[in-house]
Amino acid sequence: MPTAEQFEEALKALQGRDQRLSSAGLAGLSDLDPAQARRLSAVMRGMAVEARRALLETLIDAADHRIELDFDAIDRLALTDEDASVRAQAIRGLWESKDWRLAEKLLGLLQTDPDAQVRLQVVIALGRFLLLSEYEEISGELGRRIGDHLLHLARSDQPLEIRRRAVESLGFSSRPEVPELLRFYSQDPDPEVRGSVLLAMGRTADRETWQDFVIRELRSPHVGVRVEAAGAAGELELKKSVPDLIELLEDSDSEVRKRVIWALGEVGGARGQHVLEEYQERAAENERALLQDALDNLEFESGLSDFSLLDFDPGKEDSN
Numbered sequence: 001m002p003t004a005e006q007f008e009e010a011l012k013a014l015q016g017r018d019q020r021l022s023s024a025g026l027a028g029l030s031d032l033d034p035a036q037a038r039r040l041s042a043v044m045r046g047m048a049v050e051a052r053r054a055l056l057e058t059l060i061d062a063a064d065h066r067i068e069l070d071f072d073a074i075d076r077l078a079l080t081d082e083d084a085s086v087r088a089q090a091i092r093g094l095w096e097s098k099d100w101r102l103a104e105k106l107l108g109l110l111q112t113d114p115d116a117q118v119r120l121q122v123v124i125a126l127g128r129f130l131l132l133s134e135y136e137e138i139s140g141e142l143g144r145r146i147g148d149h150l151l152h153l154a155r156s157d158q159p160l161e162i163r164r165r166a167v168e169s170l171g172f173s174s175r176p177e178v179p180e181l182l183r184f185y186s187q188d189p190d191p192e193v194r195g196s197v198l199l200a201m202g203r204t205a206d207r208e209t210w211q212d213f214v215i216r217e218l219r220s221p222h223v224g225v226r227v228e229a230a231g232a233a234g235e236l237e238l239k240k241s242v243p244d245l246i247e248l249l250e251d252s253d254s255e256v257r258k259r260v261i262w263a264l265g266e267v268g269g270a271r272g273q274h275v276l277e278e279y280q281e282r283a284a285e286n287e288r289a290l291l292q293d294a295l296d297n298l299e300f301e302s303g304l305s306d307f308s309l310l311d312f313d314p315g316k317e318d319s320n
Helices: 004-014 023-027 034-045 049-065 072-078 084-093 100-112 116-134 140-154 160-170 177-186 191-204 207-217 223-235 239-248 254-267 269-282 285-306
Strands: none
Touching (some): 004 023, 004 034, 034 072, 049 072, 049 084, 072 084, 084 100, 084 116, 100 116, 100 140, 116 140, 116 160, 140 160, 160 177, 160 191, 177 207, 191 223, 207 223, 207 239, 223 239, 223 254, 239 254, 239 269, 254 269, 254 285, 269 285
């Protein structure tokens, strides 16, 4: 929670001519209490729409880079903003929230908000709450209602963007309707749809069902499909995908190579480690940190595999 002085300085900056916040000003808006949130709400109502949009964008960027900052109170205020862009940004800003009350609010927006981009952000955000329901961190009844709404959207005549994002979110669900839905959408020739299907498949943790499709799509002529196929191969830990992933290290697209590096870090084993070490010598500058992370992960996994529980004899008495 900011000090009174920090909060007042932040309000003063927002009411100034350029309405720009310093680093200290950002801290003055973090973790607001209800009284501070009400005062800020009054100030935001007096700001031009472009300034409100810029403020939300600044807060999202700051929260991504400084984990100690918490702008949930502001994002919740912005959910009722008259400007659709501000509402959509607010939903993006709440991406870490696990509050079931937010899920209820999002379900309401899904049914009542007139703007397609806002509803799109809601559909994306609801996937997180489906996952929380699977982990029993929110009620199963709420998770069921979320799943019902997303399934309805995926089967509807809504814009394709909303339908495919619903498919992506449903990847977090263990509902029996999901595999059939993914099979249906996997027949779509649209590369964006196939990318969404692959993203969902990676989220299912169902290696046996989706392995063949994912490996086949690693050879897709479409960049976006190859990116998502590599991601799914890593998420599903598909050992059989390693030869294809290694080939894709030579892909002409940098986003494909980056996703492949990550995937090999998840599933590559000793062979993947050797290949990534060789690749380090010619990797692009913007790939090197990712490469090191992948190699560190493989080294960690190798260390775990070397630790054998077979060395432990549960029948052996403690000599002490």
